[in-house]
Amino acid sequence: MAHQWRGVLREYSDRLDISDKTPIITLGEGGTPLLPAPALSAMTGAKVFVKYEGMNPTGSFKDRGMTMAVSKAVEDGAKAIICASTGNTSASAAAYAAHAGITAAVLVPEGKISMGKLSQAVAHNGQLIQLKGNFDDCLDIARDLAKNYPVHLVNSVNNDRIEGQKTAAFEVVSVLEDAPDFHFLPVGNAGNYTAYSRGYAEELARGVTTKLPRMFGFQASGSAPIVLGHPVKNPDTLASAIRIGNPASWELALTARDNTNGYFGAIDDETILKAQRILSAQVGIFVEPASAISVAGLLERAEAGEIPAGSTVVLTVTGHGLKDPQWALRKEDGSQVEPTVVSVDLEEVAGVLGLVKGGLH
Ligand code: F0G
Numbered sequence: 001m002a003h004q005w006r007g008v009l010r011e012y013s014d015r016l017d018i019s020d021k022t023p024i025i026t027l028g029e030g031g032t033p034l035l036p037a038p039a040l041s042a043m044t045g046a047k048v049f050v051k052y053e054g055m056n057p058t059g060s061f062k063d064r065g066m067t068m069a070v071s072k073a074v075e076d077g078a079k080a081i082i083c084a085s086t087g088n089t090s091a092s093a094a095a096y097a098a099h100a101g102i103t104a105a106v107l108v109p110e111g112k113i114s115m116g117k118l119s120q121a122v123a124h125n126g127q128l129i130q131l132k133g134n135f136d137d138c139l140d141i142a143r144d145l146a147k148n149y150p151v152h153l154v155n156s157v158n159n160d161r162i163e164g165q166k167t168a169a170f171e172v173v174s175v176l177e178d179a180p181d182f183h184f185l186p187v188g189n190a191g192n193y194t195a196y197s198r199g200y201a202e203e204l205a206r207g208v209t210t211k212l213p214r215m216f217g218f219q220a221s222g223s224a225p226i227v228l229g230h231p232v233k234n235p236d237t238l239a240s241a242i243r244i245g246n247p248a249s250w251e252l253a254l255t256a257r258d259n260t261n262g263y264f265g266a267i268d269d270e271t272i273l274k275a276q277r278i279l280s281a282q283v284g285i286f287v288e289p290a291s292a293i294s295v296a297g298l299l300e301r302a303e304a305g306e307i308p309a310g311s312t313v314v315l316t317v318t319g320h321g322l323k324d325p326q327w328a329l330r331k332e333d334g335s336q337v338e339p340t341v342v343s344v345d346l347e348e349v350a351g352v353l354g355l356v357k358g359g360l361h
Contacts, residue, residue, distance in 0.1 A: 005031035008064050008167040009071060015170065015202070016068065016163055025071045025100045029056045029063035030167055034175045034314070039282035040295065044302035045309040049180070050285055051172060054320030058120060061165060061192060061318045062092035068164030069154040070096040078152035080105060082145055084138030085155075086188065086241045087117030088319055093154050094126030105151060107131055107138040112240055114288070114324035134235065136246045156191030157248045165192055169199025172314055179209040181311040184294040184301075186318055187217035187226065187264065188242035190253035196316070197256035213314070215262035217253065218297035220290075224266040226250060238269045238327065241290035241319060267296045273327060275299060279317070280328065286321030294318075 005011065007026030009018055018024075032055045040048040053061035070093070073081055080103040083093045090106035090113070097104035106121050110130040121128050131138050139155060146153035156162055173179055179200050187193050193215060203209045219227055220237030225245055232245035247253065257264060267275075272289050275296035280286045294315040301307055321328065329337045342348045350357070 004028075007067055008164060009067055012167050012170060015167075018068075018071065022071055022075045023100075024067075025074060025096055026067050027057035027063065027095060027099060029067050030171065032056060032168075032171070034172060035283075035285065037279075037283045037285075037315075039278070040298065040315075044298060044307055044313070046182075046298075046302065046307050046311045046313045048298065048313045048315065049172075049176070050279075050283065051168060051314055051316045052285055053168070053316060053318050054285075054287060054291070054323075058088075058092045058095045059116075059320035059323055060088040060092065061168065061316070062088045063096075064167055065156065065161030065164040065191075065195070066092040066096045066154065069158055069160040070100055070102075072160045073152040073154065074100050074102065076152070078102065080151045081154045082142050082151040083107070083154045084135060084142040085113070086135050086243060087113035088241055088323070089155065090126060090128070091117050091120035091124070094121045094124035097126070098124045103127060105129065105145075107142050109134045109138060109243075112243065114240055116323040116325070135244050136231075139248060155248065156189055156194075162191055162195045162198065162249075165195035166199030166202070168316065169196045169203065173200070173203045173209055176312065176314075179203060179211055179213045180314040181211075181213060182216055182307065182313045183213040183316070184216045184218070184297050184313065185316040186239075186242050186290050186293045187219050187253070188244040188247065188290070190217065190226065190247045190249040192316070192318065193217045194249045194252040194256055197260060201259070212260045215256055215260045216297060216301065217257070217262070217264050218293045219264065219266050220272065220293065221266045221268040226253065226264045227266045237272075239272055239288075239290040239293060240324070241288060242293070263301075265297055265300065267293050267300065271296050271300070273330070274332070276321075276327065280321065285317060286328070287317040288319040288321055288324045289327055291317040291319050
């Protein structure tokens with residue numbers, strides 16, 4: 001039989017706290033492509049690679065952490081899990097709970113998560129509750145529920161999530177055969193920033209890499225508590241996945257930044273959408289707006305002269321574009337793209353396409 005990727009727990013069983021007694025709840029997550037991005041390399045003078053996490057089973061990087069968190073929850077005898085979410089965690093939690101045959105309760109901010117993600121939570125039979133508040137309110141309630149009721153918390157304040165997610169750094173190292181010079185990623189709760197930092201630190205300790213990458217994290221300007229140095233009460237950005245005002249892994253992330261000579265920056269919404277367009281139109285990778293902030297961050301830092309020519313740069317793009325596709329149909333001036341409609345007429349179609357009869361391909 002052809003080799004099939006077995007999911008991150010089996011592929012990295014020696015690097016994670018699992019045993020023969022741990023039931024492996026997997027949907028085949030991880031093993032995602034690390035793709036060269038020639039267009040971004042040309043723009044920046046760096047060697048740029050994109051870690052395409054939208055290729056995970058529910059379309060985001062959350063699956064790496066969720067396979068670990070749900071497997072450990074089931075090992076502990078949990079019958080129900082709970083999470084707060086801006087959408088991707090809830091989609092992933094609901095899918096892994098469905099696979100495990102347990103219940104997932106998900107708390108999301110009312111009207112603030114994308115249709116794609118909402119549909120996933122419902123499709124996987126999650127108990128979906130919309131809270132009249134923001135993500136930070138949802139996380140407070142989820143934590144209190146887990147403290148006082150028999151439900152197992154699977155947000156990234158649960159260390160099992162971070163452990164599962166660190167496997168992405170292992171994959172990058174195995175492809176590049178060293179750590180990159182820079183790693184760029186979006187930051188919401190800063191769980192993934194923490195997870196990659198841990199993964200790279202473990203690779204260095206094992207002696208398979210020669211350095212730690214400088215960890216560069218980006219928040220949306222209207223939702224940038226780490227950059228501002230204080231919580232944001234009413235975070236606002238169209239990148240709904242990272243609309244978070246009080247990150248759960250704030251302290252861990254600051255430590256990781258200091259250990260790696262890292263950086264946190266903020267990017268405004270229009271610049272995020274521009275970067276999303278560059279990635280989809282010039283590299284061929286469609287991501288949700290929150291993920292495009294990695295690209296925007298690289299372009300901004302390169303413009304500022306902070307990325308030496310020839311540096312190896314990895315960008316994690318965290319979620320698939322189909323999660324929240326409406327932004328691709330919005331033009332730069334804010335108007336909607338209107339597809340061209342023509343009759344069933346060869347000449348007319350050729351005319352609209354600008355094709356000339358007998359011309360070369
Ligand atoms: N990118 C996407 C697509 C996300 O969904 C998230 C977080 C992040 C980046 C940021 O990752 O929180 O580890 O810093 N989404 C969470 C959720 C909050 O509920 O789906 P982080």
